[in-house]
Amino acid sequence: MERTKRIWLVANDASGSNDEQAREELEQCCGNAGFHVERMVGFPAEDLPDAAALDAAGIELLAVFAGDGTTNAVIGNLAGWGGAVLVLPGGTMNLLYHRLHGERTFDEVIHMAAAGRAARRRPGVIRCGRGTAYVDLLAGPGTSWYEVREAMRESDVLGVAESAANAIGETLATAGIVCRDPALGREEGYPLVMLTPEDEGIRVSGYYAETIGDYLKEGMALLARRFRDGPHDDLGTAGQVTLESSDGGSYGILMDGEKVESPAAEVFRLVPCEVDLLATE
Secondary structure (H helix, E strand, O other), rough: HHHHHEEEEEEOOOOOOOOHHHHHHHHHHHOHHHHEEEEEEOOOOOOOHHHHHHHHOOOOOOEEEOOOOHHHHHOOOOOOOOOOEEEEEOOOOOHHHHHHHOOHHHHHHHHHHOOOOOEEEEEEEEEEEEEEEOOOEOOHHHHHHHHHHHHHHHHOOOHHHHHHHHHHHHHHHHOOOEOOOOOOOOOOEEEEEEEEEOOOOEEEEEEOOOHHHHHHHHHHHHEEEEEEEOOOOEEEEEOEEEEEEOOOOOOEHHHOOOEEEEEEEEEEEEEOOOOOEEEEE
């Protein structure tokens, strides 16, 4: 029992909502619940722990207090590990946290996990040649708004204006993303396609806009990852889907909010997560 109470915790020092006070409150909450935080790993200054390091230390539970992008990296680094990961809300949107815990507070989640009232789950996730998405994957020229987000993070006012103008132009001028195998939605494709992993399949949505003003609204919503209610087509659910650029060129992908580049066509498959995640829902 004592071994299960000892945990390591990964926190992202670069997260705006993850300051020293928040980490101290979290550590105190863990202590009150019965967990002992044996080691706090500050990412990205410190390397993420792997299965060998955790096993050598006798750690069976790793908590991560970070946003979806860092959480993605933590889980991906632990594929095949026999322990479990407790996802906590240390970012802006915390979509994976809500997928696993609903609207529970992190205090509730920590106490439930410490009391053994959290179940191990291997939820369905999206796998492609560029990596794995645990909460959402966005594909298409609309992902160019990522550059605006980075400029905003750096408080680069001129950069925000320039990158926003470039994003609008690229979204309007660049070829769309077409859903093939299965064939879904518009033949000409969409400026932005969203794939959402669910345990029974990948939910596919195609987002579009009719005017430059609409694109601006959609782009700003994309920055906050609050675009889901914008104009779109619900294209159904599939075990796998191929997304292809209508002009044969490469296209951008945001995997849990982090950008990578895809070839002209990419296959996205639903697979089980490769490590146990604790869930209270």
